[in-house]
Amino acid sequence: MLTKTHLISNGAFIDDTWVLLDDETPLGDTPAIISMDRLKAEADALRSRNAKLGVVIRTNTLGKTKLGEDVRELTPYLDMLSTIAIDFPVYRNGRGYSDARILREEMGFEGELRAIGEVLFDQWSFMARCGFNSFEIDASIPVETFKEALSELSEAYQPAVDNQRGVLWRRHGL
C-alpha cells in the first residue's frame, strides 16, 4: 500500500475534504465516505443528514472466492451519493474498471468517481476512459506526470465513458 497520497480531480490537485470512516466512527457534519454495508444499514438516517456522503466499493474482500461488492446494489441509494470510491487492492485486479463503466453508463452516476488503492501511472488512462475523474496517487508524483500518462495514447478504437465514439466509428464521421 502507498503511504502518502494526494488527490487529483479533473486534472488538478485538490485538497481532499473527505474522510474515509470505518463502520464504528460516528458520522459528523463533514463529507464522509462509508462502507456499502453501513450505507445499506443506516440509509434512512443518512437521508436526513446535512453533509455530503460517499461510499467505498471494496473489491477482493468477500467470501471464498473474494470477488468484491456489486455496484448495482447501490441503485436505491444513488441519489444520496456525491462520491463513489472504488478500491484497487492491487493494480492487477481490474474489476473496478467494470464497476466504473456500470456506474456511469448503466446507472447514470454523475458524481465523483474516485480510484483508490494501488493506482499507478500505467493504469490512469484506462481508469479515466472508464469514467474515473478523481485519483488518489502517490504524493511524490507531480501533476504533469499524471497529464503525460493520460496523453500517451491519443486514439482509441473502442467507445468508453470518456469517448462515445472509437476509431471504428469515427472513420465514418459517426
Place this chain on the structure above:
Amino acid sequence: MYRYDEFDHKIVTDRVNQFRGQINRRISGELSEDAFKPLRLMNGVYLQLHAYMLRVAIPYGTVSSKQMRMLAHIARKYDRGYGHFTTRQNIQYNWPALNRIPDLLEELASVEMHAIQTSGNCIRNVTADQYAGAIADEIEDPRIISEIIRQWSTFHPEFSYLPRKFKIAVTGHKNDRAAIKLHDIGIVIVRNDRGETGYEVHVGGGQGRSPFIAKKLTNFVPAEKLLAYLEAVMRVYNMLGRRDNSYKARIKILVHETGETEMRRLVDEEFKRIDTSQMLSLPEAELSRISAYFAPPNYETLPAQSKAFEAAKGSNAEFNHWVKTNLVPHKTPGYGIVNISLKPIGGIPGDATDVQMDVIADLAQRYALDEVRVTHEQNLVLPHVKLDEAKEVYDILFAHDLATPNIGLISDSIACPGLDYCNLANARSIPLAQEISTHFADLDKQYDIGELKIKISGCINACGHHHVGHIGILGVDKKGTEFYQISLGGSGDEQASLGDITGQAFTEDKVVDAVDTIVETYLNLRQPEERFLETYRRVGMSPFKEQLYAD
C-alpha cells in the same frame, strides 16, 4: 490483406513510444521489476530461463511478403538468426536485448506489425483458420471479423487487467482448423434461414491444468451486435471471474462453476443492457471497409487441371508424395494451397531461420499473391499457388529444407518450447519431438500410419496442446526426474475431444517405445481406411493399455 490507415499507425506508434518510456523507467530503476512486469507482458516481453523473449503478434496468422522479410531481418539483427512460430500463430524471438526492444518494435511498426497484447491478462492476439479466403465452402472470410475484434480489443480500457489471459479464435468453415472449442471464446461464422451471416459464440474452452470444451452460448449474433455480445461476455467474466487462485481464474472455470445455463442467462442479461445504448453497434460502413481488404485477390482464369502439374507428379515420386500431404485443394480452379512444413525430420517444430523466412517471403511475392499464413500447428502456408507453378515452388522449398512431406503425419508433431527455454516447464518437449520424428523418419511407414497428430507439452499449462493430441504427451516432474504422461484420443477440430490418460507415466528413454507400441497396436486393429482417431474411438483404451503395460 488489411492495411493500416492513419489511425492504426498512430495507435501502434504511440504504443512504441510509450513502451520506450516504460523500458527507460525500468532501466533507470524508477520502475521495479514487479511494476514493470505487467507492462512488458502487455507488449509481448517475457523473462525466460536465459533471457528476455519477445512474442510478435501475427493477427489471425496472415503476413505479407514484406512483413515476412521484416521477421527475417529481426531474426538476423536482434536475435541469433532464427525465430519460432508458435501454436498461437505468433512468432517468438528468444534472445533480444531489453534495451533494443523499442527499436525492434519501431521496425515492426514500419511494416504494420506489433507485439501488443501477445501476453498479459488481457485479450490476446486473435487467431483464425489458416486457409481463410482460399478454401472452398467458406461462409465468410474469418479474418474480417478477426480484424474488427483485433481493433476493438486493442487497449480496451475495461479489459486490460482481467483475472487471467483471454484468447479468441474464429472459423468460417465447417471444418475447424482453429480449435475454436478450446479457446476462451470460439466464434463460428454461420448463416441463418434467411441467408444472413452471423456468429455462433462458444465460451469457456481451454486446456491447461483443467481442460474444458467450450459451451455454445448462442446460435446467432448478427455482425453489428457481435462487439456488444463480446463485451457482455467479457464484463461477466471481469466481474465474476476468480482472482483468488490463478489456476482457477480462466473463464472456463467460471463457466464450469456457474453452469452453462446460468452463464448464458448472465451473458444475455448483460448483452441486453449493453445493447440498449447501441454504442457498440458496428457501423455497416466499417464492416464494408474492412471486408474490402479481404476481397478475393485477382486469380487468373485457369483450367482445373494443370498439365505441367500432372506431368511433374508422374515423373517425380518425391513431388508426388509432397502433393499428397502438403497441397490442399483451393476454391479457385487451377490453384492449390501449399503447406510448408516446419517439421523437418529431427528438427525443432516451428523454427525457421532468417534465410528460410526470406525464401518464403520471395515465394509468397512471386507465386502466392503476396500472402503467407501461420498455422496453429506451427507450419506455414502459401495460400494461393497456381498448380502450373507448384513444382517450381516445391523445388525452391526443397532446396531450403522446407519441403518435408509430412503435414498431418506422425512427424508433424507440435511441441511447446519446454525446458529448453521456458521457466514454467517441468520437462523438455523439443528433444522428444525430435526423437519421435527421427524414429518414424521412414516416409513409407508414415504414409502407412496416416493422419496422426502428436502434441507435446513440457508442463501442465499445455502450450503444446497435449489434451487434444491424437497422442498427447505431457512432461511431468517427479522428484527431479522428467517423466511423460501419455493420453490418447484427443482432438482439436469440430468434433473436439480431450484425450484419455493411458496410465502410469513413462521415463524419457521409454517414451518413443511407448509411442511405437501405440502405433503398432493401431496398425493391428484398424479397419480399412480407418484413421488412428477413428480406431481409438471405436475400440477404446483397453487394447492400447494392455500392450503398453504388458509386463
